[in-house]
Amino acid sequence: MASGDGSKAGDSGEDARVSRTRADVARAALEVLTTDGSDAVTHARVAEIAGYSKTTLYTHWPARIDLIAMAIESLGDMPHHDRTGVLRDDLIGELKVFRAGVLEMRLDRVLSGMAEWASVEQMARIRNKVNTDGQHQMYEMLGEIFSGAPLDAAVSMLTGVVACPAIMFGNVPDDAVIEAAVDVVLNGHQPSSS
Amino acid sequence: MASGDGSKAGDSGEDARVSRTRADVARAALEVLTTDGSDAVTHARVAEIAGYSKTTLYTHWPARIDLIAMAIESLGDMPHHDRTGVLRDDLIGELKVFRAGVLEMRLDRVLSGMAEWASVEQMARIRNKVNTDGQHQMYEMLGEIFSGAPLDAAVSMLTGVVACPAIMFGNVPDDAVIEAAVDVVLNGHQPSSS
Structure with a gap:
C-alpha cells in the first residue's frame, strides 16, 4: 500500500x-x-x-x-458458464466450459496429477479445493431438481461425461454427447415408471 | 510343449x-x-x-x-459382473465390481498413471485396450436401450459415477448413489417430455 x-x-x-x-x-x-x-x-x-x-x-x-x-x-478459479436461468442450456453450457478447460488448460492432466499425489496431505487439501470449486456450480444447478444420493449421482455423471473420455481415452465428447447426457439426466429425474 | x-x-x-x-x-x-x-x-x-x-x-x-x-x-483382464439378464441389477452389479476394483486393485491409480503417460504411443495403446475392456460390458448392457450419442453419454455417465469421486476426491460412491445413478439413466432413456 x-x-x-x-x-x-x-x-x-x-x-x-x-x-x-x-x-x-x-x-x-x-x-x-x-x-x-x-x-x-x-x-x-x-x-x-x-x-x-x-x-x-x-x-x-x-x-x-x-x-x-x-x-x-496458480491455476486460479475454475472457469464456469454464465447462467441464463434455463436449466438445460446452463447444464450444457457448463459442460462445454469444462470441455474447453480440458482442451485449453489441459485440466485432464491437472486432474491426473492431483489424483497421483492425493495421498499426500498437502495435495489432498488443494485437490479438494479445486474439485469442489469445479463442481460447485453443477451442484447448484442440479440441486434445483435433485437432492440426496440422486444429486451426488447426477453431478458425478455429468462431470464424468467430460472427464471420463478425457482421462480414459484422451479425447472429449462432441456436442451431441453432451446434449444427450443432459437430456438423460433431466428426463431421469422423474420417478421411475417401472 | x-x-x-x-x-x-x-x-x-x-x-x-x-x-x-x-x-x-x-x-x-x-x-x-x-x-x-x-x-x-x-x-x-x-x-x-x-x-x-x-x-x-x-x-x-x-x-x-x-x-x-x-x-x-500385468493387471490382466478387467473384472466384470456376472450378468443375470435383469438390466437394472446388472448395471448396479457392474458398477459395484468397478467400485471394488478401485478399492482393492486401486484402479483409480492405474487410471491416473495411464492418463499421465498417455501421450506416449506405447501407453496410448495399452490404455485404450484396458479402458475398452473395462467399458465393454457397460456398452453391451446399455446398448439394449441406447444407441448413438446417448449410448456414449450413458456409458461415460455411469463410469463417471465411480471414477469421478475416486479420481477427484479419493473416495467411492455408496450403494444409494450407484442405485440412484442407474435409475436416472434408466428413467432418462425415455423421450423427453419437454
Whole structure:
C-alpha cells in the first residue's frame, strides 16, 4: 500500500523478489504439468523453463510435490458458464466450459496429477479445493431438481461425461454427447415408471 | 510343449529366466504403482521390491514408462459382473465390481498413471485396450436401450459415477448413489417430455 518502497528496502525488496520468483516458478511448473504431465515436473525442468537455478528452487521448494502444488494453486478459479436461468442450456453450457478447460488448460492432466499425489496431505487439501470449486456450480444447478444420493449421482455423471473420455481415452465428447447426457439426466429425474 | 527341457538348455534356460524376471518385475512395478502411484515407479524402487539389481532392470527396460507399461499389462483382464439378464441389477452389479476394483486393485491409480503417460504411443495403446475392456460390458448392457450419442453419454455417465469421486476426491460412491445413478439413466432413456 505504501508507495515509499525506499524504506525497509532490504526486507520488502527481498519479499518482492521471493514473491516474484514464486510466481515465475509456479507458472513454469504449471506449464510443464499441462504440457507433459506431473511426472515431468522436476526441479531441473522447471528451473530451466522459469530461468532460475536448480539451487534456488531446491532452497525454497525442496520436494517435487511443492512444485506441483504451486502449479495447481496458480491455476486460479475454475472457469464456469454464465447462467441464463434455463436449466438445460446452463447444464450444457457448463459442460462445454469444462470441455474447453480440458482442451485449453489441459485440466485432464491437472486432474491426473492431483489424483497421483492425493495421498499426500498437502495435495489432498488443494485437490479438494479445486474439485469442489469445479463442481460447485453443477451442484447448484442440479440441486434445483435433485437432492440426496440422486444429486451426488447426477453431478458425478455429468462431470464424468467430460472427464471420463478425457482421462480414459484422451479425447472429449462432441456436442451431441453432451446434449444427450443432459437430456438423460433431466428426463431421469422423474420417478421411475417401472 | 516338449517336455525335454534338457535340450537347448542354454536358450530355453535363458528364455525362462528372462520371462520369470519379467513377471517378477511386472508384479513389483504394479505393486508400487497401486500402492504409491506412477510417480513412485522408479528403477530403484521396483528393483528393490522385485529383488533384482537396478542394472538388470535398466538393461531390459531402460525407460520408466517400460516399467509402468509392464505393470499395467500385468493387471490382466478387467473384472466384470456376472450378468443375470435383469438390466437394472446388472448395471448396479457392474458398477459395484468397478467400485471394488478401485478399492482393492486401486484402479483409480492405474487410471491416473495411464492418463499421465498417455501421450506416449506405447501407453496410448495399452490404455485404450484396458479402458475398452473395462467399458465393454457397460456398452453391451446399455446398448439394449441406447444407441448413438446417448449410448456414449450413458456409458461415460455411469463410469463417471465411480471414477469421478475416486479420481477427484479419493473416495467411492455408496450403494444409494450407484442405485440412484442407474435409475436416472434408466428413467432418462425415455423421450423427453419437454
